[in-house]
Amino acid sequence: MALRAVSALTWGLGGPGVGPLRSGTFLRCATQHRLEKMPSSIGFPEASRRPFSSHRILVDVDQSHGVATMKLKNPPVNSLSLELLTEFVISWEKLENDKSCRGVILTSNSPKIFSAGLDITDMYGKNAAHYAEFWKAVQEVWLKLYTSNMVVIAAINGSSPAGGCLMSLASDYRIMADNPKYTIGLNETLLGIVAPFWFKDNLVNTIGNRASEHALQRGLLFPPADALKIGLVDQIVPEDKVQSTALSVMSEWLKIPDHARQLTKTMMRKPTADRLLKQREADIQNFVSFISKDSIQKSLHMYLKFLKEREK
Numbered sequence: 001m002a003l004r005a006v007s008a009l010t011w012g013l014g015g016p017g018v019g020p021l022r023s024g025t026f027l028r029c030a031t032q033h034r035l036e037k038m039p040s041s042i043g044f045p046e047a048s049r050r051p052f053s054s055h056r057i058l059v060d061v062d063q064s065h066g067v068a069t070m071k072l073k074n075p076p077v078n079s080l081s082l083e084l085l086t087e088f089v090i091s092w093e094k095l096e097n098d099k100s101c102r103g104v105i106l107t108s109n110s111p112k113i114f115s116a117g118l119d120i121t122d123m124y125g126k127n128a129a130h131y132a133e134f135w136k137a138v139q140e141v142w143l144k145l146y147t148s149n150m151v152v153i154a155a156i157n158g159s160s161p162a163g164g165c166l167m168s169l170a171s172d173y174r175i176m177a178d179n180p181k182y183t184i185g186l187n188e189t190l191l192g193i194v195a196p197f198w199f200k201d202n203l204v205n206t207i208g209n210r211a212s213e214h215a216l217q218r219g220l221l222f223p224p225a226d227a228l229k230i231g232l233v234d235q236i237v238p239e240d241k242v243q244s245t246a247l248s249v250m251s252e253w254l255k256i257p258d259h260a261r262q263l264t265k266t267m268m269r270k271p272t273a274d275r276l277l278k279q280r281e282a283d284i285q286n287f288v289s290f291i292s293k294d295s296i297q298k299s300l301h302m303y304l305k306f307l308k309e310r311e312k
């Protein structure tokens with residue numbers, strides 16, 4: 001009975017005003033019925049799985065439930081290199097174009113590390129053209145995640161500093177493994193660099209202005225319990241429950257009619273995304289000139305040295 005009510009609502013609202021979303025909505029309603037019958041804590045049945053992958057991205061689409069799991073796979077620390085970012089965009093577009101895919105769980109293939117953030121070696125000792133290409137790819141990944149029509153859930157199964165935190169922030173919901181050894185946050189200032197305005201905007205939209213001011217200036221990295229307290233993550237769960245919780249949360253989100261959720265998401269996020277879109281080229285130029293400075297290159301050099309030499 002409840003299933004029918006959801007579908008009637010969805011289709012009833014699929015009028016001329018939501019034209020571009022309509023056909024997707026019909027397809028997605030069929031998926032929705034099956035999804036609501038799914039015991040949410042189980043994995044995907046083999047028969048309906050359609051995996052695809054590239055060197056650094058593994059994707060497993062469960063077609064019958066309309067949910068994909070995307071895993072970052074760039075050992076040793078899942079740094080967001082130009083190659084990974086490029087492959088990410090290609091895989092993401094594939095999912096966006098797959099009308100049966102309504103939600104993505106973003107996670108890591110490595111134990112202990114969700115992502116070490118932007119690959120510092122892409123920001124150090126390269127030329128201006130490389131920095132520009134790299135930054136454009138960083139922008140593109142953020143825009144894709146932040147403005148996606150799909151439900152995006154970050155299953156943060158390890159540490160998630162800086163760019164790793166940004167990917168999580170761009171998701172709709174964040175579930176983190178409750179292990180005090182893991183941390184999450186925008187720690188750019190600790191590297192002697194500055195989080196750009198759109199990292200800051202995404203953080204402010206998530207945890208508020210005062211908490212962002214504090215966290216950003218000090219480059220704070222929060223253990224899960226503290227991240228939960230300030231709203232940087234939405235839920236913390238035992239390490240072995242991250243994926244099953246993500247599936248369960250996804251099934252709740254997918255009960256909402258797609259077009260209504262998507263329009264609401266757009267209403268909430270478009271002004272922030274537009275701020276970057278309006279000055280995308282200037283933002284690239286800012287990054288290139290900032291990162292090329294001798295003082296910044298020196299800071300990055302020192303930080304890389306610190307990472308290599310610190311006691312484990």
Ligand SMILES: CCCCCCCCCCCCC/C=C/C(=O)SCCNC(=O)CCNC(=O)[C@H](O)C(C)(C)COP(=O)(O)OP(=O)(O)OC[C@H]1O[C@@H](n2cnc3c(N)ncnc32)[C@H](O)[C@@H]1OP(=O)(O)O
Pocket residue numbers: 076077079080113115116117118119120121159161162163164187188191193194195196286287290291304307308312
């Ligand atoms: C007027 C205002 C103007 C403003 C203009 C603004 C313009 C924009 C400015 C620039 C903005 C840039 C934004 C940057 C965002 C980022 O994401 S920067 C990256 C930040 N990341 C980090 O600080 C994380 C660093 N890494 C770690 O803390 C740890 O590695 C780990 C993730 C916790 C894992 O620890 P562990 O398992 O112990 O592994 P390690 O031994 O430390 O590392 C293994 C090897 O990996 C190398 N490595 C680690 N992180 C990175 C990385 N991010 N990039 C590249 N390489 C990395 C590490 O050095 C080890 O290397 P080897 O010793 O050679 O094995």
